[in-house]
Amino acid sequence: MNIAFFLLPKDEVIYLSPRSTMRQALERMERHRYSAIPLVDQNGKYAGTITEGDLLWKMKNTPGLTFANAHTVRLDQIEQHVKNQPVHIHADMEDLINLAMEQNFVPVIDDKEVFIGIVRRKEIIEYCAAVIRREELRA
Structure with missing residues (x-):
């Protein structure tokens, strides 16, 4: 299975710049009911996750x-206590x-280390559940 199958593309992901403010992060989290948001720098590279x-x-x-x-505090001034690791688009399932076991979502990067989207834990669990159901039907 290819990771791209699970990818929620960047244009559908809520993300912020490390230069965004703490207030902007709080407001986005509240509006979208998120507990974490990926950070993407001015070059399009994944810069961490603010929680x-x-x-x-x-x-x-x-x-x-x-x-x-x-609004006076930028996100790049805030320590990230959890270091969400990205996965390369060509990585193995x-x-x-393994990353999804520790992270609510896994940032995905391309060959040039550019952020291209996320894979949510929900989709991975649904995939694993479907595999288990298929195996049970074969047994």
Whole structure:
């Protein structure tokens, strides 16, 4: 099976620039009900994933930081506590599954390391469930 089969392309993915603000991230997360958003730099390269936890830790550890002034903090100023690893578009399914065990989604990059989309854990689980059902029918 090819990873591209599971790919949600970049133009359908909610992502932010590392130069976006903390407030923009909070608003996007709220609007789309996400707990994490991939970051893509000005060259189109995957730059990490910002999570709700990262934003909460920044607020907790920054005296005076509130939602009202969160527009003053850029995402590249916030430590990413979880390092979501991307997968190459030509990687094996096993590589994808191993990453998905630890990540809600797996960023996908092309031959030039450019971000081209994500694979959500949901699609991987659905694929694995279908494989199990087929195997059970054969038995």
